[in-house]
Amino acid sequence: MTTLRQFEYLVTVVDTGSFTRAAERLYVTQPALSHQIRALEAALGGPLLERLPRTVRPTPLGRAVLPHARAALAETERLHAAARRASGLEDGELEIGTVYSISLGILPPVLRAWRREHPGVRIRLREYPHGDRLRGAMAAGAADLAVGPVPDGWDGPIRELGVEEFVLVLPADDPLAASPYRTVPLAELADRAWVHYAPDNGLAEVLDQACAAAGFHPVAAIRAEQTSAAPLLAAAGLGPALVPATIVPPHSDGVLLRPDPPVRRTLAAYTRTRPDRLTTAFTDLLATHARTDQRA
Known part of the structure; x- marks a missing residue:
């Protein structure tokens, strides 16, 4: 034994x-x-x-x-943490796994609001470049709660949070930036070199699939290792970028346009087993922000 x-x-x-x-x-x-x-x-x-x-x-x-x-060992530690949370102790810890774009866009205001309501609960954040990596880490016991794209074939509880909207970022002097309807057919960008993502970044698949649906394969002018760099590089004129609306800096130098057809993905929070009260409370707060913090 x-x-x-x-x-x-x-x-x-x-x-x-x-x-x-x-x-x-x-x-x-x-x-x-x-x-x-x-x-x-x-x-x-x-x-x-x-x-x-x-x-x-x-x-x-x-x-x-x-x-x-x-x-x-990780599951045992989480068992003890859950017991501390259930008994009302204020020194608990909540481990959250997520993908880069969510940690940049959706999570910061959620964590700020959470800190105000639960100042004694420590948050440990684990970030992954791809939804599949997040799913694998969650299955291996890396976190209490995963926040990311809806995982395929997940056996545990899943709570859909809302739809993540993607926008195109172009420099202010781009000819398409003056589009009167603030939308651009993706096919019009077929001959452009793009600000793409590193191959292990899940947003690379989002861009490739969106462009494939529009009838072309995006050529990479540059590949961003850091998700946060994509809108900055696009605004600087290195090529169009397709990014989650929530990660674009508030005072970006770039112009934001909606792609036609729209590009969206559903986000979810998921756990291995039935979430405890503290995890549920965090998910409730997260769902509220995910519905309201959409800039597209």
């Missing part, structure tokens, strides 16, 4: 690269640590660690076990 303590020992040995350093961090003797690792290996049917001259590395079996060990 495996125990959480054995998982903690395994993870600490891997993270420190040494039985000696792991024993010091865990405040146990090295023989006791080695004994627990051997017991875990016996329970799982094979060696988990390979001792090298200067370090320790996981075996193939160890690498397969590690994500589950980390997830079990």
Whole structure:
């Protein structure tokens, strides 16, 4: 039978690269640590660690076990945090996972309002470039609540928050900036070089799919590693950018136009299990801001 303590020992040995350093961090003797690792290996049917001259590395079996060990430890910590929250303690912690564009646009006013109402609750924010990365991290136990695009095939509770509108950003002197209806058919930008996104950024897929629906593939003039850079680069004249309306700075030098057809994606908050009262309260506040903070 495996125990959480054995998982903690395994993870600490891997993270420190040494039985000696792991024993010091865990405040146990090295023989006791080695004994627990051997017991875990016996329970799982094979060696988990390979001792090298200067370090320790996981075996193939160890690498397969590690994500589950980390997830079990993280889930245990969240269990204790949930118990503290349910008992009314003010020193709880809420872990939120999200994608870059949401942490830039929608979350800041929500977190500001939350801090006013719950000043004693700590927020830990984990950011991911892609919705699939967020979904995988959430499944592995990385957060209490995930906020992002609706996840495919998610088994836990999902609460849709609203629709995220996308806008086109063009420099003020662009010929299309004077569009009388403040809209631009995407097909009119087929011959442009775009401010695109890094391949692992989920907004790259949004742009590619929107342009494909308009009958072309966007050529990249530049690829932005940071989501926040896209509207700035577009305003500077490097090419049009398709961005969530909520991430455009209030005093942007660029011109915002609606793409035709509109580009939207549905956002959701989701959890692995039924959310506790504190997580539900945060989701309620988030849903209110997601409905009202749309600038398109």
